[in-house]
Amino acid sequence: MAGGKISPRQKMINLMYLIFIAMLAIHMDKKVLSSFGFMKEKIEDANNANTVNIDHILTSLATKANDQPEKFTPLNDKATKIHKLSQDLFNFLEAVKDSIQVDIDEEDKKDYESMTSIDVLDVLFFKGDGLTATGRQFVDNINNYRDSILSVLGTDGSEDLKININKRFSTNPDKSDDGRDIPWIISRYQGMPLITSVANMTQIQGDIKNTEVEIYTKLLEGQLDIESKFTSNNYEGIVSLDKTAYFSGERVRGRVVLGRYDSTLVVTRVKLGNQDITNNFKNGQVFLDMPAGNVGNNKTFKGVITFMQDGKPEDIPFESAFSVIAEPNDAIVSADKMNVVYRGLDNPISISVPGVGDNSITPNPTGNSRLIKTGLGKYMLSPGSGNEVTINVSARLSSGKTINTSKKFRIKDIPTAAGTVRNDFGVVPMPKTSVNNVTIGAELPDFVFDLQLDVLSFVVKVPGQLSVRVTGNRFNAKAKREIAKARRGDVITIYDIKAVESKKRTPIKKVLPVSIEITN
Template identity: 30%
Template sequence: MAIKKRPVSPRQKMINLMYVVLMAMLALNVSTEVLDGFSIVEESLRRTTANSTKENRSIYDGFEAQMKSNPEKVRAWFAKATEVKSTSDSLYDFVQQLKVEIVMEADGAHGDIDNIKRKDDLEAASQVMLAPGTGKGKTLYNMINSFRNRILSMITDEHQRSVISSNLTTELPKNAVTMGKNWQEYMFEDMPVAAAVTLLSKLQSDIRYAEGEVLHTLVSNIDMKDIRVNKLSAFVIPNAQTVVRGDKFSAQIVMAAVDTTQTPQIYIGGRQMNLKNNTYEFIAGRTGDFNLTGYITMQNGRGDVIRRDFSQKYTVVDPSATVSADLMNVLYAGYSNPMSVSIPGVPLNKVSATMSGGTLQPVGPGKYIARPAAVGKDVTITVSSLQTGSPKQMGQFTFHVRKLPDPTAYIALGDNRFRGGGMAKASLMSAGGIKAAIDDGLLDIEFRVTGFETVFFDNMGNAVPMASAGASFSQRQRDAFRGLSRNKRFYITRISAVGPDGITRNLPASMEVIVK
């Protein structure tokens, strides 16, 4: 049986609400002993921060001294140290300003952070950090994130990164997320002045700690990460292994320091190599430009493994020899003559060629298209080597310029070229017209047929010429084809064609076609 509840009177509701408010006020009433405890923690944090600041200042002084004695070695690290100091001081000073504003909000214009009067004030921190439009909590949140990310980018040690990331975290615990609060509200809402100032002092201590960790990392990059060596060797590094007579030989002569007590680990293509005397050898299977890349790892004086990347370009060329026929040094005017140019011992991408009396267009390594300007005027091709950076002339070659020879007419039957003789009538009826080309086994150059005639003979032996429709058979010619019986013949003559040189030619030869 259900029990019916008695209704609650308005007076009872008011009493219950007052009780809840009283309990909340009692919960917020922080004892004097707790507030004094915050003062003790605050004093300890100040001492720790002062010691960190003093140690960091000593490192900066060391940087400045090394910068004066060895600027080339120290300059990059000194610049980073200066950047770290500027970034750290900016955030540290902003936090100090917040502490002063919170205390002055609680104690008035003469408030002193070393002697806080109203330590239990619950409104001052909220006013300074969370007030709509003027609260600085969001600014502090963004500055902490920016500072943390910048500091972590300069540290590689995972343990150091973990500590700094934990100290400077702005992530919220789960209970704050479920309550719908942001970071600044979680940290400073209804926070007593003593606690807020102590939290900010803790942040200042973390800033100086992170600053010191970065400085120690930068210092180790100057000295502690130097590789100890016990042998000096001289090396000659030439710019090119092959030098042409009369060309310049260029090489770097350097002194390299090595440590014979340990063997570096060499990686090429992501795979560790086991090299004899650190010499890498392979059989070149393809021609072209390549880049040998990899990295070397070795332990430094502190025992850390350091890595140095390397990259070396090289060129592989085919075994080559140049053979020229003295009686075949001919180029055709108005035609794209393919040319191959090479210099023995010189990579193709280091070979340059120019031509007088026309144009010479590069189309690939060692490949050119020559177009002489006029028939009968010789052209000269000049070949140069660019192996040393500046052009070095290697030779000049003269070619006679001739007109393209006349083409031969044909009828295209699939892949076959019919040039005369017996042809099936069906094949003749399917043919569209005639074409012309130079096809002598060396050249295969198409010409454009502009017109031709077919000559038939009637029963009286009279010649009946019929004109074409350009390169195609006209309708009249096709009608004549249909009337041809077996073993009848006709002739294709007066063929005119235009080649790639733009010259129109009237071909003297005729083509005999016998219907089968």
């Protein structure tokens, strides 16, 4: 636009062009702020998933430490210290984030394009050419966390893990374009828009969660499946009767076994009350055969199983009770899994009345639920709409009398599933060369039914790249191109996973995200 004489009309055109460029730059800046906000949300989702995984690991380890203190107490103590250090830094960062957003209304906290202020954090962290007490504490807390975690680990954990910890929580100065050292906190936080600083702190929180998962995985590798020593502290006598109630004149039959049943166990002696029944011990079980007696409740029997442990006799007591009942006048209905049935599944139900033949029992569910007989006293219940279903049972006794009873069950949806990579939850470390070949799955850990889930689609997010929607359970070409841009230490997040139960194609309402950390 330089050179020569410019007409008034050309000057006006040039001015309008400059105004247009300025408006475009402002628009693009705001879009960048939104991208920081969206990144923060995805990291928070991954943090929530990791928190569930961490809680499960710590609970499992605490249980093992109680069962096998000599083997697992040192690991449990170390994990407890690491979790305390991690939670303290996580909470500190959360408090800083809350303090710099205290003047933002709750409904505006997702209006990322308006979170442009740089004054709030600058006042909190910086004073002149130096730092405020809070700014120094921010840096000190990160340094102390890094050093404390490495100190707790000691010789445990791989060198790669320790290198990652040093890298993730490094506060070394950054280099300027002319080669000068710029303090880490100034380079990362001074003069930055508010949403940028919040996103950066959320990323540190994500690094804390990922570090915890990696450490626990290394510490517990190969340990949780080791069997504990055979002692009376973790083994007990268990009485298993053929049934818990008997008619007068019947014989009581059942078995007595040791917890963690061992068919190779050889006992020294078995006593039932004052009677020696050692000859009734076969294949790790004591077979009972005794008269039931007259009608009555809480008929108790007890005894002792004696075996040798480290050359010394070890006594394991057992005790149980049963009832002897008269002819029944009520039905017994029980869910094989629990007092809950699940919508979209075939729920096994057992229906019987003691002393009444199966062909004399007629069950009917309420509403639009369906009950299909599958065997002697066995049914499959497919719940319909609503929150409850009642099974009404009519039974004809040998005397000709008819009794009617009912049992109510709660109807629940299939619970939240968890996304998996190589059958692992949470953050799964693997080399970059292996990522393209993985299959994205979904599982229902600790669910009462062993269901096979099929993944229909998911979204994959590589740090710094656009999210990609994928149909099916394997990465498509577009996703692989984004994955190729990932670097070592990056955490690839797979979220918004859509899955169905494979047999009846029942949709799973929610599937937790799963992440892949690039190790090299």
